[in-house]
Each structure stands twice: as structure tokens, then as C-alpha cells.
Amino acid sequence: MRVKMELIYKSPKGNETTFISEEMLAGKALVLAEDIEKTGRMKDVTFIDPKENTWNLKELREFMKGIQTEPHNIKVYFDGGYNLETRTSGLGCVIYYEQNGKSYRLRKNAKVEELESNNEAEYAALHLGLQELEFLGVEHQTVEVIGDSKVVINQLTDEWPVLEEELSRWADRIEENMGEINITPEYKAVSRKENNEADRLASQALKGVEVSSKIEIN
Structure with a gap:
């Protein structure tokens, strides 16, 4: 916070x-x-x-x-990929946080079929990350939100207008979710290389490889 x-x-x-x-x-x-x-x-x-x-x-x-007993110092990396031929999307998120004096990394991905574009997949990947924060019991926290999608980052920071109706619905959903658990986001746009963990998870999801893990890190 x-x-x-x-x-x-x-x-x-x-x-x-x-x-x-x-x-x-x-x-x-x-x-x-x-x-x-x-x-x-x-x-x-x-x-x-x-x-x-x-x-x-x-x-x-x-x-x-x-x-100190709750997740804090949280960073959420997100990435989404879209396969035009199969009309399927791969979502990936990586969450770093601290709790009880220890540091953790959580990884999660998902394959979905109802989306229509890569930008929608990017929004959905961030939404996946927010769901994981909710499962962790995160609330009243400042959270660093990191991704390589300039569209998502710039639209959520009001730098760019949201002209597409489907993306507007996603932006509203993201802001509503954050409001429900009292998250204050700090958005950061990075290169794809700096977002390689989430990118890899999204690619794995498109290939049907499911990942859901949490480990303690040094």
C-alpha cells in the first residue's frame, strides 16, 4: 500500500x-x-x-x-497469446510476493476458446492474475502490474482511449475486480524479453500444456 x-x-x-x-x-x-x-x-x-x-x-x-502474515510486495506479470487459425488463446501469469518473511513465485496458465483477438487474450491474462490474487487472499495492497502489451497498459492508465467494445468490457471488468479487493495497481510496460516467464506460460497453454505451481524462492 x-x-x-x-x-x-x-x-x-x-x-x-x-x-x-x-x-x-x-x-x-x-x-x-x-x-x-x-x-x-x-x-x-x-x-x-x-x-x-x-x-x-x-x-x-x-x-x-x-x-507480514499476508501476501505483500506483489508483482504480477501477465501475457496472452492468440492463434488465429484455431481461434484459441493462451493466458499466462506469474506472481511474485512475500509472506511470513519468505518469498514465493506462483505460475498459472490457461487455454480458452471464447476470445477474438490477441488484445482480448492480454486482458484475459491479467484477469487470470487477479483471480490468483483473490485466491491468495490479497486485499488493500499496492500491486505492481507488469506486461508487454502497450494496448492493455496504456488503456488501463488512460493514456490511450478504449475504442473497441469488447476491450472496454475487459477494462471495466479489470477495474471492478481491483476495486472489489481494494488493489491499487502500479502499471509497468516492459519488453517481451523482460516478460518471458508469462510469455512462455501463454505459449505452453496454446500447446495444451497446463501449468499451476507455487514455489519458495531465495
Whole structure:
């Protein structure tokens, strides 16, 4: 989760002023606030998440303690492929996350037949990743969403308009899913080479090779 920090600072002479920080990871904000608190000059602090929910220092401490037992520091890689001859799609997603002091990698793919284009397959692959996050119990998290589809990334960040009706439905579905589990996405477009794990999973799905695995990583 990312937050802004609104801090009321009181000088030794009793003068007060309010500072509002840039958005940062909640863990970093908590460390900074606790450090300033030690000076004795912090009168109050409020943390504001992207959905305008507010947290006091105690509430954020409790949240950060609890989050260690849940999946966090999450990265979702997605990729979709479409075979025009067979009119089938391969979906692939790779999820990296931490939980209870350990790091994990989850891989999942699927073969589907109801899609009509490669762009639809890309959206469906991201949707597959969101379903896996829901199965993991992820909520109230900032999630890095990574893919090589400029169409999906730029449409979901409102850089490009969504003109096709079927893609508009997918974009709405993605945003609805994220809202249901309170995910704040941070989108990142990468090259196909940087997305090779998800790309390989999508290709395997098109060949009928099913993959569903979770392993602990160093």
C-alpha cells in the first residue's frame, strides 16, 4: 500500500505548520513518521491512501504488523497469446510476493476458446492474475502490474482511449475486480524479453500444456 503523510510539526517556540509528503510505500512512511516522532516535535500525523482512507500512526503500525502474515510486495506479470487459425488463446501469469518473511513465485496458465483477438487474450491474462490474487487472499495492497502489451497498459492508465467494445468490457471488468479487493495497481510496460516467464506460460497453454505451481524462492 502507498500513502501520503500529512504531518503537523510544532517548533520549540510553539509555532506550527503542516507538511504533506509525496506518495510512498506505507512501510517507508511509517519509518519516517516514527523517526520524526522521536524529536518530540510532531504534534500529529495522518496517512492517506490512494482511496482517500485515512490512518493514524497506531492504525498504520497495526496494519503493517498484520500485513507480514499476508501476501505483500506483489508483482504480477501477465501475457496472452492468440492463434488465429484455431481461434484459441493462451493466458499466462506469474506472481511474485512475500509472506511470513519468505518469498514465493506462483505460475498459472490457461487455454480458452471464447476470445477474438490477441488484445482480448492480454486482458484475459491479467484477469487470470487477479483471480490468483483473490485466491491468495490479497486485499488493500499496492500491486505492481507488469506486461508487454502497450494496448492493455496504456488503456488501463488512460493514456490511450478504449475504442473497441469488447476491450472496454475487459477494462471495466479489470477495474471492478481491483476495486472489489481494494488493489491499487502500479502499471509497468516492459519488453517481451523482460516478460518471458508469462510469455512462455501463454505459449505452453496454446500447446495444451497446463501449468499451476507455487514455489519458495531465495
